[in-house]
Amino acid sequence: MKQEFSVETLLQHLGEEESFPYGSVTPPIVQTSLFTARTLRERNARQGRNEFGYTYTRADNPTVRLAEQKLAALESTEDALCFSSGMAAIASAILTFAECGAHVICVDTAYPPTRTLLGSWLTRYGVQTTFVSGERMEEFEAAVQPNTRLIYLESPSSLYFRLQDLRAVSQWARAHGIRTLCDNSWATPVFQNPHALGVDLVLHSASKYLGGHSDLLAGVVAGGMEDIVRIRQTRELLGGVLEPFSGWLLLRGLRTLPIRMERAHRSGLQVAKWLASQPHVARVNHPGLPDHPQHALAQAQMRGYSSLFSFETVPITEEQAYAFTERLRLFRFGCSWGGYESLLLGWAHGEANAQGKSPWLFRIYVGLENPDDLIRDLQGAIDALLA
Ligand SMILES: Cc1ncc(COP(=O)(O)O)c(C=O)c1O
Structure with a gap:
């Protein structure tokens, strides 16, 4: 087939x-650990000829x-x-x-x-x-x-x-x-x-x-x-x-993998492009964006992009970083991506300047929600940064 x-x-x-x-x-x-034969004679004969098939779930x-x-x-x-x-x-x-x-x-x-x-x-x-x-x-x-x-x-x-x-x-x-x-x-x-x-x-x-x-x-x-x-x-x-x-x-x-990935490709790029246009975002690390340093290689060896990427902010205070994340309503904070739910993780990244501000690196996972809703959610949270 x-x-x-x-x-x-x-x-x-x-x-x-x-x-x-x-x-x-x-x-x-x-749902079995063990596979048995009808008789010991049958089991031993088949095992000797390497024909027994399933024997124990730890093997197969x-x-x-x-x-x-x-x-x-x-x-x-x-x-x-x-x-x-x-x-x-x-x-x-x-x-x-x-x-x-x-x-x-x-x-x-x-x-x-x-x-x-x-x-x-x-x-x-x-x-x-x-x-x-x-x-x-x-x-x-x-x-x-x-x-x-x-x-x-x-x-x-x-x-x-x-x-x-x-x-x-x-x-x-x-x-x-x-x-x-x-x-x-x-x-x-x-x-x-x-x-x-x-x-x-x-x-x-x-x-x-x-x-x-x-x-x-x-x-x-x-x-x-x-x-x-x-x-x-x-x-x-x-x-x-x-x-x-x-x-x-x-x-x-x-x-459903192929249809979920089609959606991940579109939604991930939409959110990445929007983030790249934001004044507080210094850089978006997404291989599907034309300004990613390896975009040409990405196009040559991949047929599409998934929806996990990261972005770096301009220097902000720790308080601003947490205020941004606390305004989000559609993102949860956790490590294992690839499910239906959108996620965010973030850390201060690099030396703090004299005002105690440092760039932050956020890893974002765009889930199966409508990307317009996710962008609105991010916009509201970024507005909190400006406040
Ligand atoms: C790129 C990558 N490889 C491997 C793993 C490990 O997989 P698992 O958590 O299923 O052991 C992870 C998990 O987070 C991952 O992100």
Whole structure:
């Protein structure tokens, strides 16, 4: 079915060609830890021939497997694996390939826990990491060592939304025998397919847009079969597998991913452009805006933009910053984006001047509300800044 249809259609039908029990239109939640055979003889005979199929949900489960089939089709990879969180997926992929004595090159604006895992936690196991901005090929060339095994990419990256040239970096890495991994949570497979650009392994926090409703924790690794077989063993040994009910929630979220992303693209750009026109806003970090320093690269390797970005203010007092946020009625303050609700986080950013004012960096997530309402809400709050 894969090649014949577009992703919107595959998300509704792939793996569901056979009807489910009782003519149910939704897949069953196979909420079991264990799968048994009728007799011990049957079990032992099948296991010996490697034909037993499902044995234990820590290894595999049909509900989760259905989500994995769809995710592999979305990312155009041979296979995909689901994990209990994005961090379980990221850690399992890295631990599969970064053995003691290995060196890793990582983007310095990657998701902070990923940087902690590589930059400090894994040093205990003899893995060293060099951080680079990732914006220029020469940084990778300068950082490479004879024992470099992995290049960890996140494009666009967290907080500043910086890009890496995925085609150029992965081509160069392959020529040096280095595996590439890319966190694709921001763009989602709807707007970017790192594997099609040459990246070996694509990672997701499915707790974000893929799930889409702020009601599940999940992670994904998608890639070629040989790598996936090795990472599946890591998943089974470390145990960070997705449980069936969350697999089912993920399947439900995925069905509407393309239409939610279309909306995220439009609403995010509308709010970003409006913010860029505001006198208190010094800069908007959104790769879809023409003045983003990597806009041309963004257009070349992505088909659209999601709705998480940041903006920097002119110097303001802490009181003004909090007064701005306290006037907002449609935004909540929290970290995990990709759901239906709009969010904001913010920090003082840089040195305070003599008047005690400093620039603030706000990370904004534009949810599924009407963007005109969000802009009105932001306008009212910005007016409080002027007061
Ligand atoms: C870009 C990015 N990657 C990975 C993760 C980790 O995913 P999870 O929270 O599902 O473990 C996050 C979560 O916030 C994220 O923002």
